[in-house]
Amino acid sequence: xxxxxxxxxxxxxxxxxxxxxxxxxxxxxxxxxxxxxxxxxxxxxxxxxxxxxxxxxxxxxxxxxxxxxxxxxxxxxxxxxxxxxxxxxxxxxxx
Numbered sequence: 466x467x468x469x470x471x472x473x474x475x476x477x478x479x480x481x482x483x484x485x486x487x488x489x490x491x492x493x494x495x496x497x498x499x500x501x502x503x504x505x506x507x508x509x510x511x512x513x514x515x516x517x518x519x520x521x522x523x524x525x526x527x528x529x530x531x532x533x534x535x536x537x538x539x540x541x542x543x544x545x546x547x548x549x550x551x552x553x554x555x556x557x558x559x560x
Contacts, residue, residue: 471504471512475527484528487519488512509536516540 476483481500485491490505504512509532517540520526526542
């Protein structure tokens with residue numbers, strides 16, 4: 466694979482379309498089962514950072530990111546933040 470080309474395998478076609486919109490130059494590819502976004506003109510580390518941010522906003526994943534030669538990383542959807550309880554689990558300390 467040429468330099469500055471990263472592939473991201475995503476779970477659904479709509480995820481591939483949405484992810485491709487995050488990058489100026491990206492193509493969609495599928496074999497009917499896997500959906501791949503081929504991203505051009507970005508480094509592997511930049512692609513990881515941008516895809517992680519996209520996953521935090523969209524809650525779509527997991528995404529397998531590879532540069533096709535040396536690096537491969539599976540990114541998971543971050544867990545949703547739990548609202549904090551107003552109830553204390555301990556008594557207030559004496560003042």
